[in-house]
Amino acid sequence: MNSSQVEAYLRRIGAERPQKPTGRALRGLQLRHLRTVPFENLSIHLGEEIVLEEERLLDKVIGRGRGGFCYELNGTFGALLAALGYEVELLAARVYGVEGRLGIPYDHLALRVRTAEGETWLADVGFGAHSHYPLSCTEREEQTDPVGVFRVVAAGPDAAGPDAAGVSGGPAGSGDLDVVRDGRPQYRLETRPRVLGDFAAGAWWHSTSPLSHFTRSLVCSRVSDDGGRVTLSGRELKTTAGDGTRGTRELETDEEVLTAYRERFGIELDCVPAVRNRNLDF
Structure with missing residues (x-):
């Protein structure tokens, strides 16, 4: 990235350039990114490569004001x-799914980040509803x-214990880690x-x-300013306030949907995306 791209990116997320690459600055950058750059899969349904x-x-993120899914968001944030x-190092992960089965290789992209203080952090702005x-x-x-409450633990039931991993997802590689939220495994890193x-294969x-x-x-979601979340799933607009109050509203017209994308997520669209595999049953 050149300096103008850096400055444009920082403006996009409403952040000032940190004087040093510290852990504190990293915390602020991740939270601002989650609040401003939505997790969304609209390109898939708009026919965009x-x-x-x-x-x-x-x-896509700076010039067009869009978001993306993990490969795009963590790729640009990295x-x-x-x-x-x-x-910064890019790490591959496999996501825990139904009945604790692990997803495909290169299922998810996360970031290992080392700071000026010598600390090592797992940064992730591309896993939907995840740590702030x-x-x-x-x-x-x-x-x-x-x-x-999160834990980052050695992968595998023998190393992590039943309360950490909770399920068997296949043999772990040497040094693999399980990222666990509230006792439930999220992904194996x-x-x-x-x-x-x-x-590329995972994204494809x-x-x-x-x-x-x-x-x-269809999904478009971001962290709201009060620490809650706003999500547009198709035509269903869901909001969760920082105090846990929830609201759901069905948007009836295309204009309402396009307005929600614009006002809630800063995304300008010419047409409403349509789910490509709506009628498939797997």
Whole structure:
């Protein structure tokens, strides 16, 4: 990233350039990113090509004011952090699904970030409803976040214990970690560094396969300013306030949907996306 791209990115998330790549600054950057850049899969249903190249992703997030899913969001956020002086590594993960089964290889992209103080954090702005702040990669005890209690533990039932992993998801690789939220495993993280191009097959599968939940549903979601969340799933607008108060409203017209995208997420669309695999049953 060049300096103008860095400044444009910081304006996009409403953040000032940190003087040093510290852990405190990283916390602020992650939260601002979650509040301003939505987790969304609209490109899949709008017929837009998803290309895991830094310039293309930056153009989408900065130039077009869009969001994306994990490969796009953590791919661009990692580029920003590296440009700000952090040491950043891309890590592959497999997401825990139904009955504790692990997803495909390169199912998810997360970031391992080292700060000026020598701390190592797991940063993730691309897992939908997840921690608001980075998680320590070295701490094995509970880590409290506004949305729950997290643990980062050695993978596998023998290492993590039944309360941490809770399920069997297949053999763990050497050094794999399970990211656990409120006692439920979220994803299994490999600790070997990857490059963005390694995730192309995972992005292709999630954007084309009828077995992928991304091709069967529409989602656009972000953290709200009060620490809650606002989500548009198709025509259903869901809000959760910071105090836990929930609201749901069905949007009846296309104009209402387009207005919600614009006013709630800053996304300008010419047409309402339509789910491509709505009638498939798998």
